[in-house]
Amino acid sequence: MTNTTILIAAIVFWLAAWFANTRLAALRPERGPMVTVINLAIPVLFGAAILALWEGITRGFGVPTVILPPPSMIWERITNSVPTLWADFQQTYLKGVVSGYLIGCSLGFLVAVLVDRSPFWKAGVMPIGNLVSALPIVGIAPIMVMWFGFDWQSKAAVVVVMTFFPMLVNTVAGLNAAGHMERDLMHTYASTRTQSLLKLRLPAAMPFIFNALKINSTLALIGAIVAEFFGTPIVGMGFRISAEVGRLNVDMVWATIFVAALAGSLSYGAIALIERSVTFWHPSMRSERP
Amino acid sequence: MIRSRILPILTVVAAIIAVWYAFAVILNAPFERSAAERAGETIGFVELLPKTMAQQRPVLPAPHQVAVEIWETTAEKSITSKRSLIYHAWVTLSATLLGFMMGTALGILLAVGIVHSRVLDKSMMPWIITSQTIPILALAPMIIVVFNSVGVTGLLPKALISTYLSFFPVAVGMVKGLRSPETMHMDLMHTYSANRAQTFWKLRWPSSVPFLFTSMKIGIAASLVGAIVGELPTGAVAGLGARLLAGSYYGQTVQIWSALIVAAVLAGLLVGLIGWIGGWLNRRMGVREARA
Numbered sequence: 001m002t003n004t005t006i007l008i009a010a011i012v013f014w015l016a017a018w019f020a021n022t023r024l025a026a027l028r029p030e031r032g033p034m035v036t037v038i039n040l041a042i043p044v045l046f047g048a049a050i051l052a053l054w055e056g057i058t059r060g061f062g063v064p065t066v067i068l069p070p071p072s073m074i075w076e077r078i079t080n081s082v083p084t085l086w087a088d089f090q091q092t093y094l095k096g097v098v099s100g101y102l103i104g105c106s107l108g109f110l111v112a113v114l115v116d117r118s119p120f121w122k123a124g125v126m127p128i129g130n131l132v133s134a135l136p137i138v139g140i141a142p143i144m145v146m147w148f149g150f151d152w153q154s155k156a157a158v159v160v161v162m163t164f165f166p167m168l169v170n171t172v173a174g175l176n177a178a179g180h181m182e183r184d185l186m187h188t189y190a191s192t193r194t195q196s197l198l199k200l201r202l203p204a205a206m207p208f209i210f211n212a213l214k215i216n217s218t219l220a221l222i223g224a225i226v227a228e229f230f231g232t233p234i235v236g237m238g239f240r241i242s243a244e245v246g247r248l249n250v251d252m253v254w255a256t257i258f259v260a261a262l263a264g265s266l267s268y269g270a271i272a273l274i275e276r277s278v279t280f281w282h283p284s285m286r287s288e289r290p
Numbered sequence: 291m292i293r294s295r296i297l298p299i300l301t302v303v304a305a306i307i308a309v310w311y312a313f314a315v316i317l318n319a320p321f322e323r324s325a326a327e328r329a330g331e332t333i334g335f336v337e338l339l340p341k342t343m344a345q346q347r348p349v350l351p352a353p354h355q356v357a358v359e360i361w362e363t364t365a366e367k368s369i370t371s372k373r374s375l376i377y378h379a380w381v382t383l384s385a386t387l388l389g390f391m392m393g394t395a396l397g398i399l400l401a402v403g404i405v406h407s408r409v410l411d412k413s414m415m416p417w418i419i420t421s422q423t424i425p426i427l428a429l430a431p432m433i434i435v436v437f438n439s440v441g442v443t444g445l446l447p448k449a450l451i452s453t454y455l456s457f458f459p460v461a462v463g464m465v466k467g468l469r470s471p472e473t474m475h476m477d478l479m480h481t482y483s484a485n486r487a488q489t490f491w492k493l494r495w496p497s498s499v500p501f502l503f504t505s506m507k508i509g510i511a512a513s514l515v516g517a518i519v520g521e522l523p524t525g526a527v528a529g530l531g532a533r534l535l536a537g538s539y540y541g542q543t544v545q546i547w548s549a550l551i552v553a554a555v556l557a558g559l560l561v562g563l564i565g566w567i568g569g570w571l572n573r574r575m576g577v578r579e580a581r582a
Contacts, residue, residue, distance in 0.1 A: 120298050122298075128306075139518060139530075245432050265424070
């Protein structure tokens with residue numbers, strides 16, 4: 001196929017997908033499996049159309065691969081360099097992100113439960129925690145690299161600091177989410193502090209805690225990758241990106257970004273699934289049907 | 291008021307500074323001890339204490355060292371000097387603001403499209419949400435280098451990263467906001483036989499303003515992070531990110547910390563400014579607080 005045919009085919013596919021989506025969206029079935037199918041089919045078609053358009057434009061207009069490689073080339077690169085990508089993934093995600101995420105989230109949670117006992121500390125910690133959550137914390141990456149060395153420990157340290165504050169703020173807010181009526185009820189049962197914490201306030205805080213877990217899953221990956229820009233052994237996703245950008249191997253950069261995107265979406269999805277089973281009682285989890 | 295709100299905050303700040311000093315002493319002490327050992331002397335704690343807070347390249351600089359560095363590089367340097375932190379902060383701030391404005395505009399446009407078109411809603415909303423689970427900052431070096439290779443340098447590539455980071459909170463917040471009018475109000479507009487444009491300008495747009503400002507606060511913080519990270523791969527020319535990178539290359543910890551503090555102050559000011567404008571607008575428009 002010549003380049004022009006590819007371009008035309010891509011545009012035709014895009015128009016067809018757009019048309020199909022318009023018709024699908026107009027269907028509005030009432031209930032049943034059709035709703036799920038349509039809600040899934042429309043975004044998938046849209047994504048496929050974007051990919052086709054990307055492929056068509058890059059090939060059709062002969063865009064230099066240094067600027068934007070076509071998706072087929074990126075996919076080829078992904079399948080060809082699985083061992084490298086896997087080693088990077090292990091270094092950055094399995095070592096740096098996961099350990100930092102676990103430590104950061106549990107520390108934030110513990111401090112929140114401690115702070116919750118005293119209104120004075122709560123009043124002091126909350127505004128500062130909110131402020132720090134808005135700060136560019138990735139900036140501490142060079143300091144952590146100096147303190148903990150080039151290997152994954154420094155990346156985990158950055159992730160700990162980045163995930164700590166959202167967890168702290170959200171958990172403290174969540175522990176206050178239980179209503180007065182319920183608290184009074186616990187009081188009339190003569191429940192102790194621990195009992196009311198475990199049986200009422202922690203379950204009520206779960207939606208907030210999962211919110212923080214979801215925010216943190218993205219933050220953690222960002223923190224680890226950016227920290228690798230400041231110094232790393234010769235393996236890791238951040239290292240791969242900065243090294244291959246320097247050599248103008250843009251397809252390898254896209255391959256790494258694809259892995260990062262996959263890891264990010266999958267961990268987000270996994271947390272959302274757990275949330276569904278833990279906070280099944282929350283109004284936001286109700287299905288749309290009355 | 292002062293007792294119940296300011297006092298706890300001040301206590302926490304004081305506690306943080308105290309812990310900071312303690313760690314500065316603990317972390318910097320080994321260097322002084324080994325220096326004393328090499329000189330063949332034994333060093334007591336009283337002599338050790340001031341020395342740990344006056345090192346050239348401490349592991350952790352004491353707060354007052356950072357404060358002195360910030361004072362020297364802001365107030366005592368002319369603004370045009372390359373050593374002035376105000377100059378570097380301005381470089382970062384300009385990219386942040388440009389990107390933030392583009393991102394906000396894009397977010398609002400997307401939200402308007404999504405609210406009015408079922409096809410757009412169904413096909414784009416899942417992707418917008420997925421796009422945020424992707425560590426987008428990883429794209430930053432590539433965007434910079436690719437634009438450099440085409441000959442576009444300076445402000446725009448950094449601003450584009452900020453744009454990408456800030457459009458999402460605005461788009462999602464605005465979709466919520468534009469849909470926030472109650473059914474009663476929508477029905478009222480309908481009985482007035484208002485067309486779509488009238489409903490939009492007279493009902494949807496005003497009721498989305500509180501949502502807009504809440505999401506703009508998140509957006510501008512994300513923009514600043516984007517601009518700082520966008521400065522890393524250019525080889526540390528100018529900007530707060532460049533100061534961080536240069537500091538990490540040459541082991542200038544005081545410089546890193548002062549750049550960090552300035553970035554934090556900048557973020558605080560920007561978020562505070564937007565919050566203040568939002569609050570003022572809300573009062574003018576008669577919006578009741580505690581929503582959004």
